[in-house]
Amino acid sequence: MTDQPADRERLTTREAAERLGVKPETVYAYVSRGQLTSRRDPGGRGSTFDAKEVDALVRRGRREPAAGGDVTQRIRTGITLIDKDRYYYRGVDATELARRYHYEEIADWLWTGTLRAGVRFTAPPEPLAAARSAVAALPGHSGSTDRLRVAAIAAAAADPLRFDLGREAVLGCARSLIPTLVDALPVAGREHRGEGRLAWRLWARLTAERPDETALHALDMALSLLIDHDLAASTLAVRVAASARAHPYAVVSAGLGALDGPLHGAASGLAHRMLAEVLERGSAAPVVADHLRAGRRVPGLGHRLYPAQDPRAEALFDVLATLPAARPALAAAREVEATTARQMELHANVDLALAVLSVSSGMPAEAGETVFAVARTAGWIAHALEEYEERPLRMRPSGQYTGPRPPRPLP
Template sequence: MDALPRLSAAEAAARLGVKPATLYAYVSRGLLARERSAAGSSFDPLEIEAFARARRRDPSAATTRAPAQPGTPLMVLDTDIAQIDDDELYYRGRPAVALIDRPVEDIAVWLWGAEDRQPDSQPDAQAIATARALIAALPPGATELDRIHAAITGLAAADPLRYDATPESLRRAGALLLAGIPRALLPAGMHDDHGRDSGSDPDPDPDPDPDPDPAESVAATLWRALGGTATGAAGIRAVNAALVLLVDHDLAVSTLAARIAASARGSGYAVVTAALGAFDSPLHGNASRAAAALLADVVAGSAPDAALARAVRDGGRGVPGFGHALYSGTDGRARALLPLIAELPGAAPILAAVDAVSSEVLRRAGIHPNVDLALAALTLSAGLSADAGVAIFAVGRVVGWIAHALAEYEERPLRLRPRGRYVGP
C-alpha cells in the first residue's frame, strides 16, 4: 500500500473522533498499525475505517472509550410507516422490495390514505412556468437539489391554498410536488413526444415548452429530466424502483425535520422544504455523489484499493456507498436495485467496478454496500446528470415526508418543540 494515498495522524484521529494522543495509544497497544516517514506517521484508510466500525458496534473493543453522546437518541417517536426488521425494509407491514414494480404514485396514494379521495396530481401550466422560471434563474453550477428547491418555491408561490393546514391540503400539495418537480426539471424544448427537441419540428407548436403527456409516470418524466434516453424502458423501471425503495427509512434526520415543520402546522411545501434542509448534507442525501465519483475513478482505470484510499482520505467520512447503522449486511435496497441496473445497456463496466470495490471493502473493512452505491451505479450506467442519484432520492422521499406530516397533523401542535437546558456561563 506504499503507493496508495494514506491518512495523516490528524486525518486518522478526526475520522475516529479522538485526540491524536488517543490515536497513538491505539498504536502502542497494537490495535492500529502506522508507517513512519520523514513526513510523519501515516495510516491505512481502510484499516481506520474497519476500526471505526468496530468501535461503533462495540465501544469496549477499544481500550479508550469514546466520550458518551448525551441526548442520543434525542427522542423516540411512534411511526406506522416504515420498519426495518431482520435487515429488510417494510412499508406498513409489506416488504418494500415487493412494491418496486408499482408506480411510485400508487405508493403515495396508499401511504397518504387517499384511496377514496384522489388528490389532483397535475399542477397547472402557470405553476410549472413559475417553477421553471426560478430554475432558469439559477447559475450554471447549480445542482439538481438547487433546482428542486427552486421548483418547490415556484410551485408553492403559485398555489393560493398552500396555507390551508388540513390533511387534505397536505395530500394535495404532496401530489402536486410529486408530479410537478420532475416536470419543472425538464430541460427547455423537451416535449410530450418524449424527448424530441422543438427545433427538429418543421412546424413547431406555438408553445415553446409544452408539458409532458399527463399520463406519463413520475419515473418516466424524472428519467427524461435527468438525461435519460427517449427509449429507456429499463432505466425508467430502475428509477421507479429507486423512488419506491427510498420513500421512507425510519426517522432519518430529514424526516424528523419534516415532522417538526408539520408539528408547527407547516404546509406541505414548508414540510418538504424543511426536510430538504437536513437532506442536503454529505451524511444523508448527498452521499451518492461521492459514491459515483468513487466508481467513476475505478471505471477510468484506477485500482480499487487506490480509488478507495483516495475516497476515504478526501471525504473524511468513511467509504462512500458502504455501511449503514440499520443493516448488518448489504442494504436490501441496493440488493433490489442492482439487478435492474444490470438491464441497462451501459451497465457492465459500472457493475464490474461495484463488484471490485465491494470485494475490496468487505475484505479490508468488513463493510457492505448501501443504497447510495446503487444510486451511483444507476447514475453512471444510464449517463444521467452528475448528481441524479441525489435528485431521485429527494423526489422519492417526498412521499415519505408527506406521510409523516399527515401523521404529525394528528398529534398535538408544537409537541416537537424541545425545552433547552442552559449550560453556559
C-alpha cells in the same frame, strides 16, 4: 351547565381549538360527546370554554411527555419499520412493493391506505409556471437541491390555498407538488412522456440518453425504494415543521434543507465520482487505497441500520443487472465492495446502487441526489399527515445549557 368561578380563565372557540390543535368544529364535537363544557359569552359573541378543562383534555390526548421531555425519541409512526435487514411500508415489504407497483401508486397508497392502479400525478399550470420561472432565474451552477427548493417555494406562492391543512387538501397538494418539482427542472434531453409516468419525465431531466423500458423501470424502482426510511434527518426536520403547522410546501422545503449535505442526500454523488474513477483507472484497488490513505470513508458502503446488506441496494442491483449498459458500473461497484471487505466487512448501500444507475445512464453526479429528493417528498408528506394529527408544537425538547452561570456582569 354549572357556573364557573369568575376567576377561572375562559377561552374563545378559536383559542380552545388552537390549544387543542384541532379545528373549531372539533371543539363542538368534544362538547357533544361530553368531553368539554361550553358557556355562552355574556357579550353574545359565541361560546367560551374553561381553560383548565381544555388543558386537561390536552393532557389526556397527549402521547408524548410534557415540554422538555425527549420527544424525538418517542415519535410514533405507522409508516416505515426497519427490522432484521428488511424494511416495510405499513407492514408490507417495501422491496416487493417496488418490484410490483409504480412510484405514484405506492406513494398514494402510503398516504391513503388504498392502492389505485395506474394513478398519475399531474402538475397544475399556475404553480408549475411559477416554479419554472424561478428555477430558470437561478445561476447556471446551481445544484439540483437548490432548484427543487426554489421550485417548492415558488409553487407555494402560487397556491393561495396552501394553508388549508385538512387531509384532502394536503393530499391534493402532494399529488400536484411532486410532479411540479420534476417538471420544473430543466430538460437534459428529449422529453419522454410515455403513459405520463413520473419516471419518464424525471429521466429526461437527468440525462440526454434515450431510455428503454428496463432503464425506466430501474429509475421508477429507485424512486419507490427511497420513498421513506423511518426518521432520517430530513424526515425529522419535516416533522418539526409540521408540528408547527407549516403548510405542505414549507414542510417539503424543510426536508430539502436537511437533505442538502454530504452525509444525507448528496452521498450518492460521492459514490458516483468514485465509480467513475474506478472505471477510468480500470481497478478498484487504487481508488479504495486513495480514499483510505486520505482518511476518508469509502463512499457507498455500510449503513448503521443494516449490519448486513442494504435491501434497497440489493433490489436495485437486481434490476440493474438486466441492463447491458449498467454491467461495467455494476461490476466496478462489486469490486469496490470486495476490495474493501479485505479490511472491513461493509456492504453496498443504496447510494452505491444509485451511483451505478447514474454512471451507466450518462447522468451527472448529482442525479442520485435528485432521485432521492423527489422520491422522499412522498414520505415527507406521509409524515406531515401523521404529525398534523398530533398536538401542535410538541417538538420542543429542552436544551442542556453549558454556558457560564448567571449573574454575569454586562459586557
